[in-house]
Amino acid sequence: MTWAALTSGGKDSVLAVQRAIDAGIEVSALVTVRPENPHSYMFHSANLDAVRVMAEVAGMEYHEIPSAGKKEEEIVEMEEGLAALGLDGIVTGAVASTYQRSRLEAIAGRLGMQLYAPLWHMDYAALLREVAARLDAIIVVCAAEGLTEEFLGAHIDDATVERLLDLERRYRINPAGEGGEYESLTLDAPFFSRPLTYASAERRSVGDRHELLLKGFA
The missing domain is CATH 3.90.1490.10 (putative n-type atp pyrophosphatase, domain 2)
Known part of the structure; x- marks a missing residue:
């Protein structure tokens, strides 16, 4: 199976990748959505250039999905970008955001992918x-x-x-x-x-x- 992780490079998404690897999931790529809007409702915009280097030092592929960063439209842009990668599963660092998780679950369902969210509802x-x-x-x-x-x-x-x-x-x-x-x-x-x-x-x-x-x- 081909797995990738959605990440902005922050603590939650990177810890989720580590948890996935611990569980025997072969994560082969890091995927970043880069919003033009710094106030994106779904995605971080700070210091995203770091993720490409993270992929390099992790021996993984790097994929970037451009987005205008407009609410709901950015979900469509992410789905189109993920669809082009031919993935079997996606790892997410979602912890408490029902908005984020519900949209990722819907995308995974439409694309026939599994969703792995190891930090969901974890004690802070x-x-x-x-x-x-x-x-x-x-x-x-x-x-x-x-x-x-x-x-x-x-x-x-x-x-x-x-x-x-x-x-x-x-x-x-x-x-x-x-x-x-x-x-x-x-x-x-x-x-x-x-x-x-x-x-x-x-x-x-x-x-x-x-x-x-x-x-x-x-």
């Missing part, structure tokens, strides 16, 4: 602790009360996990970022042959949204 604290234990992921976007600019570039290690859980108690944010509170980027995982590196970093803030723009991935 347990998820974060597994990320801290198995991946090297950093925070690249902050967009919620309490998640100040100082969190940009922070590695999601045990200390950061405790800080996120504390923010959940104080501000009622989702500690795993499921409400768009933050976005992450994975620099290393067990299935990578080596960690990702980058040549430069730029911070950009607009209102309460803070973003770390990385360039020169290798």
Whole structure:
């Protein structure tokens, strides 16, 4: 069977790939949907150039699906892109978004593919602790009360996990970022042959949204 993983390079989708590999699924490709709209309802847009390098260090193929990033239309664009790949199954890092999972299930059904979502409804604290234990992921976007600019570039290690859980108690944010509170980027995982590196970093803030723009991935 030919399996691919939908990923933006963030912690959830990369952990889902690792869980799939652990389960004996041969993931042969990483697929990224690149939205023109940075406020896409379905897809992340930050630091997507990293995913091509992730595929290289994982010994996988890389496929990119362009999208205008408009709500619902981007689902059609993703389905058309996946249909062209001739896949038997798709791996997703969906954790709590019924919007995301229901649309992926519908696409998989129409295309005759299996859907593997190993993180679905996983406890948020347990998820974060597994990320801290198995991946090297950093925070690249902050967009919620309490998640100040100082969190940009922070590695999601045990200390950061405790800080996120504390923010959940104080501000009622989702500690795993499921409400768009933050976005992450994975620099290393067990299935990578080596960690990702980058040549430069730029911070950009607009209102309460803070973003770390990385360039020169290798």
